[in-house]
Amino acid sequence: MQAGLNLARRHARARLFKSFCIAMTMFSVLILGVLVAQVSMLGLPWLDWDFLSSFPSRFPEKAGIKSALFGTLWLVSLTALFAIPTGVLAAVYLQEYAKQNRITRFININIANLAGVPSIVYGILGLAMFVRFMDLGRSVVAGALTMALLILPVIVIAAKEAIRAVPASLRQAAFAVGATRWQVTRAHVLPQAFPGILTGVILALSRALGETAPLIMIGALTYIAFVPAGPMDEFTALPIQIFNWTTRPQSEFHELSSAGIIVLLVVLLLMNATAVYIRYRGSRT
Amino acid sequence: MMNSTVSGSPGNSAEPDPAILEARNVCISYGENLAVNNVSLLIPEKKITAIIGPSGCGKSTLLRSFNRMNDFIDTVSQTGSMTFRGEDIYAANTDPVEVRLKIGMVFQKPNPFPKSIYRNVAWGPMINGMRGDMDELVEAALKRAALWDEVKDRVDESALTLSGGQQQRLCIARALAMKPEIILMDEPCSALDPVSTARIEDLLFELKQNYTIVIVTHNMHQAARVSDYTAFLENGVLVEYGETDQVFTRPANNRTEEYVTGRFG
Numbered sequence: 169m170q171a172g173l174n175l176a177r178r179h180a181r182a183r184l185f186k187s188f189c190i191a192m193t194m195f196s197v198l199i200l201g202v203l204v205a206q207v208s209m210l211g212l213p214w215l216d217w218d219f220l221s222s223f224p225s226r227f228p229e230k231a232g233i234k235s236a237l238f239g240t241l242w243l244v245s246l247t248a249l250f251a252i253p254t255g256v257l258a259a260v261y262l263q264e265y266a267k268q269n270r271i272t273r274f275i276n277i278n279i280a281n282l283a284g285v286p287s288i289v290y291g292i293l294g295l296a297m298f299v300r301f302m303d304l305g306r307s308v309v310a311g312a313l314t315m316a317l318l319i320l321p322v323i324v325i326a327a328k329e330a331i332r333a334v335p336a337s338l339r340q341a342a343f344a345v346g347a348t349r350w351q352v353t354r355a356h357v358l359p360q361a362f363p364g365i366l367t368g369v370i371l372a373l374s375r376a377l378g379e380t381a382p383l384i385m386i387g388a389l390t391y392i393a394f395v396p397a398g399p400m401d402e403f404t405a406l407p408i409q410i411f412n413w414t415t416r417p418q419s420e421f422h423e424l425s426s427a428g429i430i431v432l433l434v435v436l437l438l439m440n441a442t443a444v445y446i447r448y449r450g451s452r453t
Numbered sequence: 454m455m456n457s458t459v460s461g462s463p464g465n466s467a468e469p470d471p472a473i474l475e476a477r478n479v480c481i482s483y484g485e486n487l488a489v490n491n492v493s494l495l496i497p498e499k500k501i502t503a504i505i506g507p508s509g510c511g512k513s514t515l516l517r518s519f520n521r522m523n524d525f526i527d528t529v530s531q532t533g534s535m536t537f538r539g540e541d542i543y544a545a546n547t548d549p550v551e552v553r554l555k556i557g558m559v560f561q562k563p564n565p566f567p568k569s570i571y572r573n574v575a576w577g578p579m580i581n582g583m584r585g586d587m588d589e590l591v592e593a594a595l596k597r598a599a600l601w602d603e604v605k606d607r608v609d610e611s612a613l614t615l616s617g618g619q620q621q622r623l624c625i626a627r628a629l630a631m632k633p634e635i636i637l638m639d640e641p642c643s644a645l646d647p648v649s650t651a652r653i654e655d656l657l658f659e660l661k662q663n664y665t666i667v668i669v670t671h672n673m674h675q676a677a678r679v680s681d682y683t684a685f686l687e688n689g690v691l692v693e694y695g696e697t698d699q700v701f702t703r704p705a706n707n708r709t710e711e712y713v714t715g716r717f718g
């Protein structure tokens with residue numbers, strides 16, 4: 169044994185690769201850091217209770233984000249309500265019940281394709297279907313249905329992957345003691361897949377939180393001085409408000425948009441924290 | 454039927470044991486690939502029947518067909534007849550769930566539920582609406598599986614904290630809790646160390662009093678040690694089936710002799 173070991177060179181390459189990975193990680197973190205730092209610098213001075221509890225205004229000092237914040241909470245909650253059960257049940261069907269034949273494969277491929285359709289297309293669909301055809305108007309429910317369509321493929325794909333990762337031996341064990349498909353799914357597959365499904369759901373809802381184009385398409389408003397009282401009310405949402413402020417010439421409004429971004433990020437972080445907490449509780453019982 | 458001389462009825466003993474399971478001209482394929490080829494055999498009641506043969510010869514496929522665990526593989530198709538106490542296991546009006554209540558299964562790799570030891574045993578009876586004292590039932594099943602003494606103080610702990618051998622005995626307890634008549638075992642010791650294997654083999658002798666056991670094994674010694682009857686499968690064909698003694702010492706078929714002696718070496 170002497171030929172071709174080249175140990176020194178192999179170790180050197182291994183170290184090189186590791187350094188490369190570290191560098192890439194640092195790069196991503198750095199970009200995020202710069203963004204957050206800049207947004208905080210501009211936005212934090214404006215961020216106070218008044219900002220959160222006031223409606224938009226022509227005057228930067230008086231302008232607030234209340235309607236957009238509540239609009240977003242309404243929108244995301246309703247979107248979750250529509251998209252999570254639909255997406256998870258579709259995934260259960262495709263993974264646990266459907267025969268893995270050509271039709272199922274065709275459906276799977278098309279769901280993957282849907283995940284890549286530009287969001288504006290969902291906006292057009294929502295406008296035609298929910299706003300006009302179903303006559304829901306520019307209501308928050310029309311927005312939520314549109315968003316639900318948009319994130320449905322993401323939820324289905326993530327849930328399917330999570331369900332597929334549940335070992336077949338576990339299902340067999342349950343079937344072998346006389347369980348029905350539903351009992352196996354309910355008692356073993358879904359609990360095992362739950363953390364993965366939750367991760368997918370949070371990713372999808374984060375997307376719904378930040379999407380602007382489809383909402384503008386279906387005609388969500390930019391200026392409203394009320395919070396939605398029900399699902400049929402008109403609404404605006406955080407990204408729309410942020411976008412609107414950035415288009416104003418005055419620099420104060422640009423700073424306001426940074427404050428709005430901070431609010432958006434905090435909502436996002438709270439959602440993620442909830443998911444982490446639920447996963448943690450789930451893993452302990 | 455019991456006294457018929459169907460090819461593959463075990464043995465040439467004067468008084469054949471009554472059969473509980475019967476396979477007649479069973480062929481099983483995965484798509485185009487024929488895995489079990491025209492197998493007919495009678496499984497005698499309250500005996501241990503071993504199925505041996507080289508890897509990939511269709512042992513697991515045949516075993517799983519007895520309690521319809523092949524139903525979950527989309528590509529499988531099966532012909533021929535299979536009966537449990539004379540009733541067609543594959544009849545249109547036979548509920549596979551009911552079949553699995555009567556015919557339990559233990560798998561190659563221990564596969565306890567990632568739940569407590571207690572729940573592993575209790576879940577099956579619970580979802581099947583069994584009445585009576587659940588604690589008692591769990592204790593009885595664990596005792597029968599020779600696991601009770603080791604776990605009686607920790608039945609609420611996760612089953613995953615048990616050793617591999619203990620997990621496999623837990624899986625046996627889980628099957629026993631369903632009060633089945635037959636237990637199918639697919640190489641139940643192949644993932645275990647020799648000591649755990651010996652414990653499970655001892656257990657098999659105990660269980661034989663009350664249950665019919667069909668065990669797949671790639672281990673010649675194990676088949677010779679534990680079973681009353683042995684079926685030798687090769688390329689999906691049942692080459693020989695008879696009393697274990699006879700199959701190992703005076704095999705009727707050359708192939709069997711080569712396989713059995715080759716392994717005994």
Ligand SMILES: Nc1ncnc2c1ncn2[C@@H]1O[C@H](COP(=O)(O)OP(=O)(O)O)[C@@H](O)[C@H]1O
Binds near residue numbers: 483506508510512528
């Ligand atoms: N799920 C499956 N899909 C397709 N072919 C399979 C499947 N399981 C087993 N087979 C094939 O069927 C044959 C018998 O397999 P198996 O019953 O597992 O053999 P054994 O248990 O004797 O090793 C093999 O050729 C194997 O490749």
Ligand SMILES: [Mg+2]
Binds near residue numbers: 512513514
């Ligand atoms: Mg096998």
